[in-house]
Structures are given as C-alpha cells and as structure tokens.
Amino acid sequence: MAEAERCLLCHDAPCSKGCPASTNPGEFIRKLRLRNVMGAIRTVKENNILGGACGVLCPTARLCEKECSATGIDRTIRIGKLQRFLVEHSWKIGFNPLSGGRFELPPPAAGRVAVIGGGPAGLSCAAELARNGCRVTVFEERAEAGGVLRYGVPGFRLSTEFLKKELEDVKALGVTFKTSRAVGPGGPRGLLKKGFRAVFVGIGLWAPIRPFGGEQGAGVISSVSFLELFRRGKPAPRKLCSGKTVAVIGGGSVAIDCARTALRLGAKDVYLVYRRSFSQMPAEEDERLEALNEGVHFLLLNQPTGYARDKRGGLAGVKLVRTRLSGKDASGRRKPVDIPGSDWVLEAGACIEAVGNKPEEKSISPGKLISADPATGKTSAAGIYAGGDIVRGPGTVVQSVADGKAAAKAILKQLKAAIC
Ligand SMILES: Cc1cc2nc3c(=O)[nH]c(=O)nc-3n(C[C@H](O)[C@H](O)[C@H](O)COP(=O)(O)OP(=O)(O)OC[C@H]3O[C@@H](n4cnc5c(N)ncnc54)[C@H](O)[C@@H]3O)c2cc1C
Ligand code: SF4
Incomplete structure (x- = not known):
C-alpha cells in the first residue's frame, strides 16, 4: 500500500502505454491506492492472464517503469512488484476474478x-x-x-x-x-x-544455436538442455557442474540463468565468457548485478574459438582470443575485434553454450x-x-x-x- 501511495496518479498514465500487453498499471495502481484491492486484481488478470509471471519476470526498467512519471523526481514506482503482490494476494484469499461466478463466462458458442x-x-x-x-x-x-x-x-x-x-x-x-x-x-x-x-x-x-558447430563432445551442453534437465529435476546438470570450473558462453539473460544455476549446483568457479564489454551485454542490468554479487566471474572482451581436449577426449578448457572494441557495427554497438596473438585457454571442466535458440x-x-x-x-x-x-x-x-x-x-x- 505504501508503494501504491507513492503513485502520482497521472491523468494519461504513461506507464500503461509502456506495457506491451496492455496490463494497464495506471488503472490497477489507482484502484489499489483507493483500497479497491479486488478491482485492482481484476484489472491485472482480465488484461493479462500471466500477470503474476510478468510481475516477476518483466524487464520493467525498459517497459512500464521506464515510462513512470515519478522517475527522475523520486524513486520509480515498483510496478512489477505491485502486480506480483496483487496476483499472489488473489491466491491467498481465494479470489479468482476469472472464475467462481464472479466473472460471467459467455455460453460456448463461438466454436x-x-x-x-x-x-x-x-x-x-x-x-x-x-x-x-x-x-x-x-x-x-x-x-x-x-x-x-x-x-x-x-x-x-x-x-x-x-x-x-x-x-x-x-x-x-x-x-x-x-x-x-x-x-x-x-x-x-x-x-x-x-x-x-x-x-x-x-x-x-527450442533448438540451440551452436557457437562452433560440429559435435559438442564430453563436458559441453547447450543452455536449452541444461536448463530443461535442471527444471525436470534430473541429476545430469549437477554431475556436470559439481566441483568444477564451468564456462558459460554468451552475454544474454539465458547465459546469466545458466551461470547462476551452475553456482547453485556446486560449481567451484563459473566464468561467463562474452566477447564485448559489460555495458554491451544483452542481459538486463539487474540480472548482471545479481550474478556478479553471487560470485559469477565476468570474462569480458574474450571471443571463444573452440574447445581444448585432453588425451582421452575430455574437456580441458575453452580456447579464447582477447578482443578490443573498434568502430560501430550494424547494431550500433562497438564491434569486438580479435587481438592477434592473444590466444589462450581458459581451463574448464564443463561448458554451457548459451548463444541463442532457433x-x-x-x-x-x-x-x-x-x-x-x-x-x-x-x-x-x-x-x-x-x-x-x-x-x-x-x-x-x-x-x-x-x-x-x-x-x-x-x-x-x-x-x-x-x-x-
Ligand atoms: C532461460 C530463459 C530465461 C528467460 N527469462 C526471461 C525473463 O526473465 N523475462 C522475460 O520476459 N523473458 C524471458 N525469457 C524469454 C521468454 O521466456 C520467451 O520470450 C517466452 O517464453 C516465449 O513464449 P512463447 O509462448 O512464444 O514460447 P515458449 O515459452 O517457448 O513456449 C512454446 C511451447 O510450445 C511447445 N511446443 C513446441 N513445439 C511444439 C509442437 N510441435 N507441438 C506442441 N507443442 C509444441 C513447447 O514445449 C513450449 O511449451 C527467457 C527465455 C529463456 C530461454
Ligand atoms: S510488469 Fe510487465 S505486464 Fe506489468 S505493466 Fe509492466 S510491462 Fe506490463
């Protein structure tokens, strides 16, 4: 309630325009502020059936919260957290605005x-x-x-x-x-x-993009398989990471999820390998900072080029070449360029490839x-x-x-x- 009280009740609610799914935060925060909690829950769930998951996962800093009028004057209203609270509260009190006779469903006629x-x-x-x-x-x-x-x-x-x-x-x-x-x-x-x-x-x-093509070989797994096996509660991800140095290739949200998961599975050290700089990483800032605080090592300005294998074919490490930033590329970001002769090998017992899905x-x-x-x-x-x-x-x-x-x-x- 204290957070909702901070809302400036803007007439044109720019936050609502910042939501791709039209969840209408301007309306649900206004209702919450006026102590109409049921109405606020109804607004969220009628506009966005996954309002709870969005409240947890939305990159709000570049969506609704970016447009909040309080930004720059005061701290931005925590829209995602308010939304999550409303959905969790609806479960707690057993109020589902979409069922139980409170929301009239039309007869099934449309086909x-x-x-x-x-x-x-x-x-x-x-x-x-x-x-x-x-x-x-x-x-x-x-x-x-x-x-x-x-x-x-x-x-x-x-x-x-x-x-x-x-x-x-x-x-x-x-x-x-x-x-x-x-x-x-x-x-x-x-x-x-x-x-x-x-x-x-x-x-x-659901198909992983492979950074180097070919067979992955022992000790290497795609982010898709790694995270899916982890969510299914299978032992393979722990076996892969426990007690080892783990390299994660990639700089997006998925790479961060893999790195944080590897830490939780008992990895000795986790290196996130990315060819550009920290501020150029596609992962959201809050995710990057969380990973950093948890102990993930950010190995930036390094381009992976392949895997080093031991005599028995096991993973010995990830081959890397150092990069420097040059002029801008098509995406408008400064381009990483390999530094000749700077090749080296990061010793690692496991590697997770997280460079995208197709x-x-x-x-x-x-x-x-x-x-x-x-x-x-x-x-x-x-x-x-x-x-x-x-x-x-x-x-x-x-x-x-x-x-x-x-x-x-x-x-x-x-x-x-x-x-x-
Ligand atoms: C690890 C990870 C972390 C992410 N974190 C965030 C985040 O924090 N915030 C955020 O906003 N976004 C995040 N994203 C992105 C977000 O999850 C996706 O954009 C979103 O889930 C896409 O939704 P979708 O319904 O299009 O596809 P999906 O979520 O991929 O769902 C597709 C479904 O279709 C099923 N399917 C596939 N083929 C068939 C078939 N032939 N027949 C029947 N069913 C089939 C699949 O099993 C799956 O259940 C993340 C993505 C990943 C991979
Ligand atoms: S948290 Fe997500 S769903 Fe909710 S208003 Fe912001 S962008 Fe929309």
Missing part, C-alpha cells in the same frame, strides 16, 4: 479453436478466447504446460508452484490441455480439417521463424495464426502475452464474421 504450444503466447491466446466463449484445446509437446516458464527459467526465479497457480487460472476458464502431444509439420491444417475453426501456433524456439528442425515450421502480421498474428494460410518467439525471434514473456491476445482478437473477429 472450437486449437492452440499449439502451451507457453506464454499460447496460454494468453487460449485464455482470451475462452473468456469470449470459445472452446479451446491447447496441444503441448511437453508433459506440462508453461513453455519456457516451466522448462527454461530456473525455479529460483519463478517457482513451479507459482506457475501451477497461474495455470489454474487458465484452466478455470474451461481451457482443455492435451499434454505430451507434439503437433507435426502438417498439423495445423489437419486440425482445421478436424473441425477446429482456427489454429494458433505459439511453439517458441526454431526446431522437426517442427511445424522446420528451422524457420513463421511469418505473421504482428498486429493480428494472421499467417498466409487462412485460419492459421501465430505469435510469440516463433514469429518475433527471442523476445520476452510480456511480448508473447501481447501476441496471444492480439491473435485471439483477430480469431474472434474471424469467427464472428462467419456466424453473421
């Missing part, structure tokens, strides 16, 4: 819709459609829904228990989940033939992003929509939520036009 992929994009699309009377089935390849929230982001950042509660809010809308059900390349058209009136594809990016080869869109209208999710195939990472490339949870909502609106328009 059946299939959603492929149970990540943030698919979940938000499914929830929006179900709230508007559609009968929605989510087809999910893995044993549980949640996408990266379940099998990527480490549990110390977003717990399985927290995610389960947020998934209950989706289920309460009547969405059906078919898990352990991968949909193949011809799948979306097949589902249309089976009577689904529209299909939304939100399958994300679409899977054996999937709906083999090895390629899906091209879709960003405003509606429409693809070139009638009745098939797409959104989230499989359209944008690596993005954020809140962007995927926004894509799912936008596609749901377009699907509802299509279904309504067919009825009229």
Whole structure:
C-alpha cells in the first residue's frame, strides 16, 4: 500500500502505454491506492492472464517503469512488484476474478479453436478466447504446460508452484490441455480439417544455436538442455557442474540463468565468457548485478574459438582470443575485434553454450521463424495464426502475452464474421 501511495496518479498514465500487453498499471495502481484491492486484481488478470509471471519476470526498467512519471523526481514506482503482490494476494484469499461466478463466462458458442504450444503466447491466446466463449484445446509437446516458464527459467526465479497457480487460472476458464502431444509439420491444417475453426501456433524456439558447430563432445551442453534437465529435476546438470570450473558462453539473460544455476549446483568457479564489454551485454542490468554479487566471474572482451581436449577426449578448457572494441557495427554497438596473438585457454571442466535458440528442425515450421502480421498474428494460410518467439525471434514473456491476445482478437473477429 505504501508503494501504491507513492503513485502520482497521472491523468494519461504513461506507464500503461509502456506495457506491451496492455496490463494497464495506471488503472490497477489507482484502484489499489483507493483500497479497491479486488478491482485492482481484476484489472491485472482480465488484461493479462500471466500477470503474476510478468510481475516477476518483466524487464520493467525498459517497459512500464521506464515510462513512470515519478522517475527522475523520486524513486520509480515498483510496478512489477505491485502486480506480483496483487496476483499472489488473489491466491491467498481465494479470489479468482476469472472464475467462481464472479466473472460471467459467455455460453460456448463461438466454436472450437486449437492452440499449439502451451507457453506464454499460447496460454494468453487460449485464455482470451475462452473468456469470449470459445472452446479451446491447447496441444503441448511437453508433459506440462508453461513453455519456457516451466522448462527454461530456473525455479529460483519463478517457482513451479507459482506457475501451477497461474495455470489454474487458465484452466478455470474451461481451457482443455492435451499434454505430451507434439503437433507435426502438417498439423495445423489437419486440425482445421478436424473441425477446429482456427489454429494458433505459439511453439517458441527450442533448438540451440551452436557457437562452433560440429559435435559438442564430453563436458559441453547447450543452455536449452541444461536448463530443461535442471527444471525436470534430473541429476545430469549437477554431475556436470559439481566441483568444477564451468564456462558459460554468451552475454544474454539465458547465459546469466545458466551461470547462476551452475553456482547453485556446486560449481567451484563459473566464468561467463562474452566477447564485448559489460555495458554491451544483452542481459538486463539487474540480472548482471545479481550474478556478479553471487560470485559469477565476468570474462569480458574474450571471443571463444573452440574447445581444448585432453588425451582421452575430455574437456580441458575453452580456447579464447582477447578482443578490443573498434568502430560501430550494424547494431550500433562497438564491434569486438580479435587481438592477434592473444590466444589462450581458459581451463574448464564443463561448458554451457548459451548463444541463442532457433526454431526446431522437426517442427511445424522446420528451422524457420513463421511469418505473421504482428498486429493480428494472421499467417498466409487462412485460419492459421501465430505469435510469440516463433514469429518475433527471442523476445520476452510480456511480448508473447501481447501476441496471444492480439491473435485471439483477430480469431474472434474471424469467427464472428462467419456466424453473421
Ligand atoms: C532461460 C530463459 C530465461 C528467460 N527469462 C526471461 C525473463 O526473465 N523475462 C522475460 O520476459 N523473458 C524471458 N525469457 C524469454 C521468454 O521466456 C520467451 O520470450 C517466452 O517464453 C516465449 O513464449 P512463447 O509462448 O512464444 O514460447 P515458449 O515459452 O517457448 O513456449 C512454446 C511451447 O510450445 C511447445 N511446443 C513446441 N513445439 C511444439 C509442437 N510441435 N507441438 C506442441 N507443442 C509444441 C513447447 O514445449 C513450449 O511449451 C527467457 C527465455 C529463456 C530461454
Ligand atoms: S505486464 Fe510487465 S510491462 Fe506490463 S505493466 Fe506489468 S510488469 Fe509492466
């Protein structure tokens, strides 16, 4: 309440304009400030079915909080934390604004819709459609829904228990989940033939980009496998890291998650190897500082070039060459250039490759992003929509939520036009 009291109650609520998913922080903070806690919860969850996860994971410093009018005058209002509080409070008091008769669901009239992929994009699309009377089935390849929230982001950042509660809010809308059900390349058209009136594809990016190609060999693992095995509670990640010097290649949020996980699994030392400087790292500033405070070593201005192997083929280390920053590249950042003759080997017993993900080869869109209208999710195939990472490339949870909502609106328009 004290944090909400600090809100300046701006007339035009610039924070709301800074939210990609239109969660409307201007409205929920105003309601909270006026002690209308139920109304505030309702605003969050009606606008963003994953309001809790977004409250925890959103890079708020470059979204809603960046636009907060208090910034520069006083400390920025902690919008993400207020949002998280409201969602957790709703669970604590058993108040679900989307079920239990408090929120009227229209009769299921608009038809059946299939959603492929149970990540943030698919979940938000499914929830929006179900709230508007559609009968929605989510087809999910893995044993549980949640996408990266379940099998990527480490549990110390977003717990399985927290995610389960947020998934209950989706289920309460009547969405059906078919898990352990991968949909193949011809799948979306097949589902249309089976009577689904529209299909939304939100399958994300699950194939690792390999920094040096070829076989990974002993001691080397991709971030996708490492984090997924960790989230599944498998012993392999601990076996890989425990008591060893671990190198993590990459400078984004995923690399930071891997480094922090390796520390928790008992690594002796964890080196984050990145070819540019600290301020150029794509990872958010708060994540970088957290990792630094926890003891991750940042090995900057070093370009990995391959692996050093011992006589038995085990990992001996990561080959590196030092870099310096030169003129600007296409991204507008200063370019790292190798320093001739500065090659060296970082001794390491394990290495995690975290340089990015791409679409899977054996999937709906083999090895390629899906091209879709960003405003509606429409693809070139009638009745098939797409959104989230499989359209944008690596993005954020809140962007995927926004894509799912936008596609749901377009699907509802299509279904309504067919009825009229
Ligand atoms: C380690 C990690 C940490 C991250 N941290 C953050 C963060 O802190 N904040 C933030 O905003 N963003 C973060 N992101 C990015 C964010 O998680 C993604 O942008 C978001 O999850 C994308 O949502 P999506 O629904 O498009 O895809 P996904 O979350 O990838 O979900 C896709 C789902 O589709 C399923 N699927 C795939 N193929 C098929 C198929 N053929 N049939 C059926 N189902 C299929 C998958 O199993 C998965 O459940 C992080 C990403 C990673 C990898
Ligand atoms: S969903 Fe994320 S970006 Fe939007 S208001 Fe909430 S914390 Fe900010």
